[in-house]
Amino acid sequence: MAVKKAVARKAKPARSRRRSPASSASPARPPRSAEAPIRVLVAKPGLDGHDRGAKVVAAALRDAGFEVVYSGLHQTPEQVVEAALQEDVDVVGLSMHSGAHMTLVPRIVKLLRDRGAGDKVVVIGGIVPEEDVPALKAEGVAEIFGPGTPTAAFVSFLREAVRERREAGGSA
Amino acid sequence: MPEDDRDRFEAARRAWEETYRSSQRRREEECTTTSGAPVPPLGTPADVAGTDLTKDIGFPGQFPFTRGIHATGYRGRLWTMRQFAGFGTARDTNKRYLYLLEHGQTGLSVAFDMPTLMGYDPGHARSEGEVGRCGVSVACLEDMETLFREIPLGEVSVSMTINCTAPIIFAFFLAVAEKQGVPFAKLRGTLQNDILKEYIAQKEWIFPPRPSLKLVLDIVEYCTRSVPxxxxxSISGYHIREAGSTALQELAFTLADGFAYVDEGLARGMTVDDFAPRLSYFWNSHNDFFEEIAKFRAARRIWARHLRDRYAAKDPRSWMCRFHTQTAGCSLTAQQPEVNIVRTAYQALAAVLGGTQSLHTNSMDETLALPTEKAVTIALRTQQVLAHETGVANTVDPFGGSWFVERFTDDMERGAEDYFGKIAALGGVVPAIEKGFFQREIAAAASRYQQETDRGDRVIVGVNRYQQHEARPIEIMKIDRTPEKEQREHLAKIRRRRDAGRWKGSLEAVRDAARRNVNLMPSLLDAVKADATLGEIVDVLRAEYGEYREAPVF
Known part of the structure; x- marks a missing residue:
């Protein structure tokens, strides 16, 4: 069997909807109107490959009218933050199952803040022991959704949280 | 049946059907399985009208093995009770293994942590926060030695869930066996070594599919020669199911993977009977009792038919689909976790009635954390109750001949054949992976499952019905210290201690073997004995083979 050296293809994140690239990644972006569709990055940080939850949530959000970007697998905190900025999202949803949340999540939150994007709503879906919840919330995580969460619960949470942020941000 | 009898039977059947259809108490909605397949209210002889009793069902231990691979069923030997375990350092996990063996477990099954699974040493940036979390950290020969301290590898069979780094981990294992003085011919155990389902479902990969398949076959070839x-x-449907597939998709995609490995082995010049007897399967056992049993029975029949009739295997052992089963982790709920004990028991029963060779029962707390010792013990006891108290092990394939179960088995086989046709039309398993076929099928099934649960069409006790609002926390396992620093320092010590010249030369030999496209196992064995670490070896191979990236779809 001939094995050729393969060059890693750069995987592009999957998007639920095309939009004009000019509208993203502008540092001085105008505040989005309260009615604009909510943009979400669903990201999978760390080495874990269990992406069922991330994909189900991404599809459910898309079906609920959100604009969804799915990062794909095995993302470093830096890659997650870069994607969040590039895609100019309102929400960063982190799918965590491997127990590495206490290392990876605070780093992502800090990187967002350092790059002037501390206003994004950061949520976690997956397995996080009860005892870690207060510390993660203190870091700035808005909410943690455990196994068995109905779709309606995170959809309405995100709508409300983004509405509050947009109002606080001074837009209509 | 004489004509008179047939008429009376038909009249009785019609009378039943009329009563059934006119019943006011009948549930209106269509009944479907967990996977969405329609379920008839009753099995009748009409279901098996076209069945050939000998050719299609036969007897246990006879082709096509619908009723099991052993003539004696579990009267000959019970299934192996094999609980998957691993956490922290090799020392921590070794203690858990000794505990499990002392409590009657009959085989070991190693869970590695994410860095070990993905080929990063502790200390690498990508390992941060992950060392020893989801499993045990094994980065060098000494770790593997500690893992099996006081465990005689010539006597205890060991299963290792390892895929993209399997050749290196196997090299560690073989080197430890050598140190224990156990000849390779006496070693019994299993490597998962199933890279195809990684691209399809579990998503732990390093290299692109072609070189990865080459490494899988290196192990197959090496075992055929040296570790018979x-x-x-262990061709795995488990992860495909956990990722959200239906039972039928699990069956079809996994067997398609199995055939792909056979094709690869043949392409390498091996004959099918050299290696097919050592291919085994790993299935999921989910909630839908009869669907699971039908799946297990169909798996045996499909494998047997393809191996004998399509691949012309002559050795009956090549025809036998031997398998391990694990109860469905994805069926466990975080809500009212004790109820998971009941779910697991039913799933285990289905696996046993389906004729599994070995079984892992999940612990009730596994949606929350790694299991506590107490939870693991209950899970093991669940199997022991099944084996020794319920009597289900006394009769071979007790559902054989059930009109309903036989028809369900036929439906599963037919459905799988349809999928094989679709996969072939895409050019085979690897092209289907590259086109995202499996990934899309599974994601769609997972979304459907979630929507049904959200709507309440699918009842999950404690989640969307019979909820209990007061929190009743159970005790969960806490890994209080992280072994990351300890592991980092341990590796640093080994790096200082080793013979640098021998180490460097051994890595060069691995690179050279990769370039010459020869079997890597001998050079890997030399490298691990020279104390090359997992991450160092992977770095060499990554430079040769490149890295895989998946185009994400949802």
Whole structure:
């Protein structure tokens, strides 16, 4: 069997909807109107490959009218933050199952803040022991959704949280 | 049946059907399985009208093995009770293994942590926060030695869930066996070594599919020559199901993977009977009792038919689909976790009635954390109750001949054949992976499952019905210290201690073997004995083979 050296293809994140690239990644972006569709990055940080939850949530959000970007697998905190900025999202949803949340999540939150994007709503879906919840919330995580969460619960949470942020941000 | 009897039977059947259809108490909605397949209210002889009793069902231990691979069923030997375990350092996990063996477990099954699974040493940036979390950290020969301290590898069979780094981990294992003085011919155990389902479902990969497949076959070839009792691939449906597939998709995609490995082995010049007897399977056992049993029975029949009739295997052992089963982790709920004990028991029963060779029962707390010792013990006891108290092990394939179960088995086989046709039309398993076929099928099934649960069409006790609002926390396992620093320092010590010249030369030999496209196992064995670490070896191979990136779809 001939094995050729393969060059890693750069995987592009999957998007639920095309939009004009000019509208993203502008540092001085105008505040989005309260009615604009909510943009979400669903990201999978760390080495874990269990992406069922991330994909189900991404599809459910898309079906609920959100604009969804799915990062794909095995993302470093830096890659997650870069994607969040590039895609100019309102929400960063982190799918965590491997127990590495206490290392990876605070780093992502800090990187967002350092790059002037501390206003994004950061949520976690997956397995996080009860005892870690207060510390993660203190870091700035808005909410943690455990196994068995109905779709309606995170959809309405995100709508409300983004509405509050947009109002606080001074837009209509 | 004489004509008179047939008429009376038909009249009785019609009378039943009329009563059934006119019943006011009948549930209106269509009944479907967990996977969405329609379920008839009753099995009748009409279901098996076209069945050939000998050719299609036969007897246990006879082709096509619908009723099991052993003539004696579990009267000959019970299934192996094999609980998957691993956490922290090799020392921590070794203690858990000794505990499990002392409590009657009959085989070991190693869970590695994410860095070990993905080929990063502790200390690498990508390992941060992950060392020893989801499993045990094994980065060098000494770790593997500690893992099996006081465990005689010539006596206890060991299953290792390892895929993209399987050749290196296997090299560690073989080197430890050598140190224990156990000849390779006496080693019994299993490597998962199933890279195809990684691209399809579990998503732990390093290299692109072609070189990865080459490495899988290196192990197969090496085992055929040197470790004859070792199961070289555990072709896994478990993860495909956990990722959200239906039972039928699990069955079809996994067997398609199995055939792909056979094709690869043949392409390498091996004959099918050299290696097919050491291929085994690993299935999921989910909630839908009869669907699971039908799946297990169909798996045996499909494998037997393809191996004998399509691949012309002559050795009956090549025809036998031997398998391990694990109860469905994805069926466990975080809500009212004790109820998971009941779910697991039913799933285990289905696996046993389906004729599994070995079984892992999940612990009730596994949606929350790694299991506590107490939870693991209950899970093991669940199997022991099944084996020794319920009597289900006394009769071979007790559902054989059930009109309903036989028809369900036929439906499963037919559905799988349809999928094989679709996969072939896409050019085979690897092109289908590259086109995202499996990934899309599974994601769609997972979304459907979630929507049904959200709507309440699918009842999940404690989640969307019979909820209990007061929190009743159970005790969960806490890994209080992180072994990351300890592991980092341990590796640093080994790096200082080793013979640098020998180490460097051994890595060069691995690179050279990769470039010459020869079997890597001998050079890997030399490298691990020279104390090359997992991450160092992977770095060499990554430079040769490149890295895989998946185009994400949802």
């Amino acid at each position: 009792q070792w199961n070289s691939i």
